[in-house]
Each structure stands twice: as C-alpha cells, then as structure tokens.
Amino acid sequence: MTPRHFKSTIYGHLSRVGKAFSSPRRLEMLDLLAQAPRSVEDLARLSGQSIANCSAHLKVLRAARLVLSEKRGQHVLCRLADDDVAGAVVTLHRLGRHHVADIERDAAAHARFHHLAPAADAFALAARLKSGTITLLDVRPMEEFAAGHVAGAISIPLVELGRRAGELPRRRPVLVYCRGPLCGMAADAARRLRRRGWDAQRLEIGVAEWRADGGRVVAA
Numbered sequence: 001m002t003p004r005h006f007k008s009t010i011y012g013h014l015s016r017v018g019k020a021f022s023s024p025r026r027l028e029m030l031d032l033l034a035q036a037p038r039s040v041e042d043l044a045r046l047s048g049q050s051i052a053n054c055s056a057h058l059k060v061l062r063a064a065r066l067v068l069s070e071k072r073g074q075h076v077l078c079r080l081a082d083d084d085v086a087g088a089v090v091t092l093h094r095l096g097r098h099h100v101a102d103i104e105r106d107a108a109a110h111a112r113f114h115h116l117a118p119a120a121d122a123f124a125l126a127a128r129l130k131s132g133t134i135t136l137l138d139v140r141p142m143e144e145f146a147a148g149h150v151a152g153a154i155s156i157p158l159v160e161l162g163r164r165a166g167e168l169p170r171r172r173p174v175l176v177y178c179r180g181p182l183c184g185m186a187a188d189a190a191r192r193l194r195r196r197g198w199d200a201q202r203l204e205i206g207v208a209e210w211r212a213d214g215g216r217v218v219a220a
Contacts, residue, residue, distance in 0.1 A: 020064035021092060025049060026057045028182075033067065034086035034208040035140060035179055036147035037079035040069075086208040093181060107181070125175075126152070126215060135169055136203075137176045139189040146220035150177065150210050155220075158185045161192060173199045180206030 001009070020026055028047050032038060038046070044054035058078060061067040066085050069078045080086055097103045128134045129152040136153040138145050145155040156164045158178075168174055174193055178185035186202040193200035211217045 016064045017066070020061050020066050023057060025053070026061055027089065027092070029054070029057060029061070030066065030080070030085065030089050031180060031182065033078060033080045034089065035144040037077050039075040039077055041075065043078060083211060087212045090208050090212040123214065132172070134172055135174045137168065137174055137189070139176055139185050140178050148207050148217045148219050150207065151216040151218045153177070158189055161189055165193060165196060168193070168198065170198060173201070175201055175203045177203040177205055180209060
C-alpha cells in the first residue's frame with residue numbers, strides 16, 4: 001500500500017464517523033445513549049421518531065462502530081461503544097458553541113431565561129460537594145441515575161419532585177443537572193424549587209460533560 005493509498009483509506013474510514021455525526025437525530029440518540037443503554041423502542045420514543053427511522057439511524061451508528069447492540073428477549077438493547085463516544089459528542093457541542101455564533105447566541109439566551117448556573121469546573125464542584133456547601137440533584141429517570149451519575153449527587157426524578165422536594169436541605173443551594181446542555185428537565189426542576197423557596201439553579205452539564213472534564217461518575 002502506497003502512502004497515498006494508505007491516507008485515502010484511513011480518511012475513508014474516518015468519513016464514516018463523520019457521516020454518523022452529520023444527522024441531528026443521530027446526535028440526539030448518542031446523547032440519550034450517553035445516559036444509559038436503551039431499547040430501540042425507547043430511543044425512538046425519546047427522540048420523537050418512528051421505530052423504522054430510528055433503526056435506520058442506528059444502522060449508520062453501528063457501521064461507524066459508535067453504537068453496539070444486542071438482543072435481549074424480544075427487544076434490541078443499544079449502548080455506546082465506549083465512553084470516548086460520549087466524549088466526542090461533548091467535544092462537538094463545545095466546538096460548535098465556540099465557533100458557531102448562532103449556537104453561542106441561542107445558548108446564552110437560553111441560560112438567561114432559565115437562570116442557569118455558570119459552567120463549573122468538575123473538581124471545584126466536587127470540592128463544594130465534599131464540603132457540604134451545595135446539594136447536587138439529579139432529576140433524570142432512575143434507570144439513568146443507576147447507570148451512571150455524578151459522585152455525591154442525589155436522585156429525585158423530575159416526575160417525583162412534587163412529592164419528594166422536602167427531602168432536600170433548605171439551607172444550602174441546590175444545583176440541578178439532567179442529560180446535558182440541551183435537556184430541559186433540570187431547568188424545569190430548578191424553576192419549581194425556586195417557586196417553593198429553595199435557592200436552586202440548573203447546571204449546564206450532564207454526566208457526559210462531567211466525565212469528559214475528569215469528574216468522577218459512579219453507578220448505583
């Protein structure tokens with residue numbers, strides 16, 4: 001194989017990865033799989049598409065070796081090939097925000113509207129957790145918390161917040177996170193808590209961002 005042929009071959013392989021990242025639907029599916037393994041049916045429901053369309057997108061993701069799947073009873077369970085895939089999605093988010101003015105403008109407006117807490121260094125946030133000066137709340141569904149969550153976070157799924165909010169300490173700020181910068185669950189939770197008297201803000205991170213910054217992620 002000549003050097004030119006070698007380069008062309010490798011770039012051809014890399015282009016399959018680029019193709020996998022080129023669809024808004026596939027990017028959302030990768031974000032969802034960064035939270036926990038999911039069935040095709042769950043992925044379709046959460047990403048707002050038909051099972052047929054979801055399966056077609058999964059075929060592209062599997063071809064790029066970004067997603068693996070296995071048969072579990074009557075369902076096919078999908079998961080990310082490894083943590084590097086989630087890290088690549090985080091990098092893409094950050095790259096876009098840094099270089100595409102429309103993304104930064106819309107993200108800034110979203111942050112102001114939803115009272116987002118400033119981006120926090122993972123290690124500084126971990127130190128605040130350890131010292132007991134903040135409460136970190138994970139409002140994702142329980143199965144996602146069980147699959148992996150920020151060390152030190154407590155779990156109250158958004159659907160249970162109304163009846164379980166009293167479990168949260170009132171004397172220290174509550175920082176809420178969910179699936180990452182494009183997920184609205186944490187903003188909704190923080191808004192509800194503020195109405196009930198808590199000092200609550202949504203963090204603009206999720207588990208994938210936390211892990212990418214070197215923060216500790218644990219499974220239940």
